[in-house]
Amino acid sequence: MRAVLSKIPGGPETLVVEDIPAPTPMKGEVMIEVKAVGINFPDTLIIEDRYQFKPQRPFAPGGEVAGVVVGVGDGVKHVREGDRVIAVPGWGGLVEYLTVPAAAVVPMPDGMDFETAAALIMTYGTSYYALKDRAGLQAGETLLVLGAAGGVGAAAVELGKVMGARVVAAASTAEKVEFARDLGADDGLVYPSGKMDRDVQKDLSGGFKRATGGDGADVIYDPVGGDYAEPALRAMAWNGRYLVVGFPAGIPALPLNLTLLKSVSVIGVFWGAAVMRDPAAHVANMGDLMRFWSEGRIKPRVSRTFPLERAHEAIQALGDRSVLGKVVVRVGS
Structure with a gap:
């Protein structure tokens, strides 16, 4: 073969x-x-x-x-x-x-x-585990998705809408943001590519906060990492949950004082290990995803x-x- x-x-x-x-x-x-x-x-x-x-x-x-x-x-x-x-x-x-x-x-x-x-399975499984089991995303909350046009990001946009959240999509080009809007995102913004100095990061944090309604995001889904992580963390709401999913832009060093000031939780998402540790929960999540697909709610x-x-x-x-x-x-x- x-x-x-x-x-x-x-x-x-x-x-x-x-x-x-x-x-x-x-x-x-x-x-x-x-x-x-x-x-x-x-x-x-x-x-x-x-x-x-x-x-x-x-x-x-x-x-x-x-x-x-x-x-x-x-x-x-x-x-x-x-x-x-x-x-x-x-x-x-x-x-x-x-x-x-x-x-x-x-x-x-x-x-x-x-x-x-x-x-x-991999993209929607990862994103559903992250949003449902790790973040406990609730209807009416605001979800900010970084890398919103990629595999797991696009899945997070769709699943956020299925779960009743207001979804803000962030990506590196207008084409990618528009793609995420077609998936159901309520709003979106384009972030800069490459390394960012402190002024650019500060501006980006302000953009994240404005896009999420001024109070910041209740849940941030971050499959990107790098220089985008700190501006996103600074744009979180009180008691927000920051989902660490991946690092194609590099592994960030987060200022942990921000987690104290905002009462924010930083939560790791390792779906593959979770599947092995709790196969029953995985089977239940797969049942939900297949039902969502059959109902036309994800594609x-x-x-x-x-x-x-x-x-x-x-x-x-x-x-x-x-x-x-x-x-x-x-x-x-």
Whole structure:
């Protein structure tokens, strides 16, 4: 079978496409014929050995797949050949065939296509866990989403509206802000790109506060980090909750005195570990997300697709932060 492999640490250009033996499902596993793979920011990190997990090489990146069950191991009763499923293996997905524990697969709802399925679980799962379980976002509160046109940011915009919040979208270009408005954001603002001096950061904090109604945001969803973090923290409301999701712009150093002055909570979001620690809560959240999709309340936006042979371009596009919504790699027919 064809596989996209990371053999040495490095950027997307180091990935190679090779033929390797297809796996065989062991006891408790299912074998999936992969149809689509969602590309996410961790894919840009894991191939450079900059992610929390460092799989042994060679390995295939790709942490989110959709496909058809074509084999089952001993003891598997609730999944059958021919079932259309979604799985989040963490890595290993950029292949034609993949084995995963049967308990880890999620049935695809009727009417959902493979590209949508491959674009759903990681981004919406992360954002729903963050907003619901970590921040306790309530109807009527104000949610500020940084990086609002990216995968998890776009999901946070949609889910914030589903949960009844007033959503303010922040992104680096007017096109991205408009994209977030199309997702349902109530307001938006463009923030500057690159490094910011203190004056620019101060102006940005004022812009955040004005956009969130003057009193500041009750919840901030930050998958960006870098120089954007402190201005956002300064624009929080009393008893606000600051969600730390990711750091493509760099790991910030927050002035903790601000958390005291505003009674603000800074909350880490590590969805992958949460899934492993509380699988029952994960199953419940997945049920909610599938229901939201079936009701038309969320809709993953896949802006670009690539064939398996060009998977490195998909990862590069995500690393360049040029993607609106999600990018997906198609596998097979």
